[in-house]
Amino acid sequence: MELDDAYANGAYIPDAETYPDKWAALAAAYREATLCELDLPYGESPRERFDLFHCSRLAKGVVIFVHGGYWRRFDKSYWSHLAAGPLAHGWAVAIPSYDLCPDVRITDIGHQIAAAIDVISARVLGPIHLVGHSAGGHLVARMTAPRLAARWQDRVERVVPVSPVADLAPLMQTTMNADLRIDAAEARAESPVHLPAPQIPVTSWVGGDERPAFLAQSQALTDAWGCAQVIEPGVHHFAVVERLADPQSALTEAVVS
DSSP: TTTTTGOOGGSSSGGGHHHHHHHHHHHHHHHSSEEEEEEEESSSTTOOOOEEOOOOSSSSEEEEEEETTTTTTTOGGOOOOGGHHHHHTTOOEEEEEEOTTTTOHHHHHHHHHHHHHHHHHHHHHEEEEEEEEEEHHHHHHHOOOOOOOTTTTTGGGEEESSSSSOGGGGGGSSTHHHOOOOOOHHHHHHHHGGOOOOOOOOOOEEEESSSHHHHHHHHHHHOOOOTTEEETTTTTTTHHHGGGOOOSSHHHHHOOO
């Protein structure tokens, strides 16, 4: 369809097909070497599970990472190694899975992430920082909506949507929408650009070498919310999220600061 190429990340990344296997291997090795609790439930679905990574001292709070994959792909097992950055700064890290489209709709996934945060917030005291990549960037931005009326929302002190899909409407013009089933009403209700700007620090983070559509999505969120934006030079859509594994990266610093 009209915007398929605009949102085709892998087609413009060298060796894109090698990344998922690399991520899975790094994540598995990290779980073996790190103090963590795996497959903790937050709901009834088999995919409503999260992994919780513990630091060696009393945690300052919890960083919750929500993965991407256009709401259609991946689970928590690919991303464990991204806990390394925040853990080194004394933060616990939780990584949830969620049900995927077309089995559910994006609205349903948002409800699942809210439920996951509710359970995680009961396990770890202190502030909550949210970070998500791509579709996960959409989901963490969506968690700021006042209509959620969640008991944990007043503990959320920082949100970092990385390469976020802030406006769902353009995806209605892609073949992905056969699975996503976004209609005009859902695009309006679930797009962060149509939500009130949160009264907490938000940084929209995007790679300078990403597709123009993602640079535009990040800018749209920045314009709608008046929030900070970082365009990291020389970084594409897959590489940008890998920075969370580095305790010294600017992205990690933005998440834990």
